Amino acid sequence: MTSSVVTEIHVSAPGKLILHGEHAVVYGKAAIAAALNLRSHLQLKQTTDGNLQLELPDVGISVQFALASLESISFSGSLEDQSHSDEDILVIKNFAGIDVNSCEPKHLAIVSFLYVFCSIFKNKSQWPSLRVHFKSDLPVGAGLGSSAAFSVSLSAALLQLAGHIDSLKLADGITSWSNEDKIVINKWGFICEKIIHGRPSGIDNSISTYGGALKMQNGQITHLEKMPQLSVMLVNTKVPRSTMVLVAGVRQKYNLYQDVMEPILNSVEAITKRAENIYQECSTNITDDGFKALGDLVDLNHNLLNAMGVGHASLDQVVAVTKKYGLHSKLTGAGGGGCAYVLIPSDTSEELLSSLKEELNALGFDVWSKTTVGGLGVLRDL
Ligand SMILES: Nc1ncnc2c1ncn2[C@@H]1O[C@H](COP(=O)(O)OP(=O)(O)O)[C@@H](O)[C@H]1O
Ligand SMILES: C[C@@](O)(CCOP(=O)(O)O)CC(=O)O
Numbered sequence: 001m002t003s004s005v006v007t008e009i010h011v012s013a014p015g016k017l018i019l020h021g022e023h024a025v026v027y028g029k030a031a032i033a034a035a036l037n038l039r040s041h042l043q044l045k046q047t048t049d050g051n052l053q054l055e056l057p058d059v060g061i062s063v064q065f066a067l068a069s070l071e072s073i074s075f076s077g078s079l080e081d082q083s084h085s086d087e088d089i090l091v092i093k094n095f096a097g098i099d100v101n102s103c104e105p106k107h108l109a110i111v112s113f114l115y116v117f118c119s120i121f122k123n124k125s126q127w128p129s130l131r132v133h134f135k136s137d138l139p140v141g142a143g144l145g146s147s148a149a150f151s152v153s154l155s156a157a158l159l160q161l162a163g164h165i166d167s168l169k170l171a172d173g174i175t176s177w178s179n180e181d182k183i184v185i186n187k188w189g190f191i192c193e194k195i196i197h198g199r200p201s202g203i204d205n206s207i208s209t210y211g212g213a214l215k216m217q218n219g220q221i222t223h224l225e226k227m228p229q230l231s232v233m234l235v236n237t238k239v240p241r242s243t244m245v246l247v248a249g250v251r252q253k254y255n256l257y258q259d260v261m262e263p264i265l266n267s268v269e270a271i272t273k274r275a276e277n278i279y280q281e282c283s284t285n286i287t288d289d290g291f292k293a294l295g296d297l298v299d300l301n302h303n304l305l306n307a308m309g310v311g312h313a314s315l316d317q318v319v320a321v322t323k324k325y326g327l328h329s330k331l332t333g334a335g336g337g338g339c340a341y342v343l344i345p346s347d348t349s350e351e352l353l354s355s356l357k358e359e360l361n362a363l364g365f366d367v368w369s370k371t372t373v374g375g376l377g378v379l380r381d382l
């Protein structure tokens with residue numbers, strides 16, 4: 001049967017840069033993150049062919065499920081849930097023919113998609129027949145929050161379709177959601193992140209929902225309104241890694257050596273707080289002294305992440321190369337490969353940046369030369 005389009009919803013959500021405090025934030029310590037100008041784009045089209053069609057070209061998937069058989073699985077989750085149920089995940093994996101222990105990107109994406117879809121539409125008399133297409137500017141699984149951008153866009157689009165939230169045209173011509181609606185989007189983004197990551201802090205989905213820059217501590221968000229313009233170079237080592245595995249590795253170390261790990265996590269928190277003070281004191285432009293101190297904090301933070309066991313030789317290579325140019329860098333996100341950021345003081349010359357980029361490219365790394373952080377959160381695109 002050919003499908004005819006009824007409704008179309010387009011949503012985009014940003015990736016994130018954790019400036020300081022990754023991993024420590026999972027233990028309630030402070031972390032600071034900002035939205036990136038790299039975004040993920042989801043297009044949802046309502047169809048009439050009775051299927052749920054999922055196109056995820058970044059992870060090489062195009063699958064479809066018959067709605068009638070999905071509706072008949074014994075799924076107990078609901079919109080009121082604060083977390084996912086393991087039994088429901090098993091039911092979904094069985095339904096989709098996915099191995100129970102698979103952590104493959106495409107499988108995590110399908111399971112989290114089906115979970116959010118079933119939870120949101122469970123009590124509706126008719127489930128919508130859909131074609132969902134998702135494409136990202138972000139590298140998948142590299143520390144820039146691709147999972148959160150996926151989780152947040154998906155939650156926003158499905159909640160909008162179900163009528164649980166209602167997008168608004170804002171004064172500056174953009175269409176997004178009220179703060180109240182964003183709380184609901186963020187809650188579902190977090191549930192989706194939990195399915196992908198295991199035990200996330202919630203910082204990634206929060207920044208992807210709200211945008212700008214924020215501090216998270218003990219699960220509480222503080223929006224950093226006075227964040228100065230900050231330029232960074234992003235470097236993707238392209239070494240594959242899984243956030244779930246890295247977070248679980250730190251947990252294992254913490255459980256075995258809590259007395260050793262706790263001071264490391266506290267030192268990371270002290271770094272985050274020092275950096276926050278610098279950002280707040282230099283709310284428009286960071287001073288030379290500010291950049292000097294931030295550089296020291298970036299170095300210390302990178303070394304402490306190495307001490308936690310989430311470093312990688314490729315990330316140390318980035319740090320070593322940037323040091324030759326008088327610049328400072330650290331891994332960002334879960335580590336173990338993936339991305340690092342390089343702090344770019346405002347007086348850095350274009351020549352220096354282009355030589356640095358060339359040297360990093362020659363090592364096989366991808367480089368986004370000069371990125372500013374603090375962009376918009378989730379948006380309904382036209
Ligand atoms: N573009 C995408 N298409 C499909 N799934 C995605 C996409 N981006 C992220 N994901 C999902 O998120 C997972 C990557 O998350 P994670 O390991 O946390 O890395 P990241 O640091 O990029 O968030 C993938 O395994 C996949 O399940
Ligand atoms: C390591 C951690 O602090 C960030 C993980 O980010 P990413 O998935 O690597 O982009 C985990 C978390 O905060 O949930």
Ligand SMILES: [Mg+2]
Pocket residue numbers: 145146147148197204243
């Ligand atoms: Mg992630």
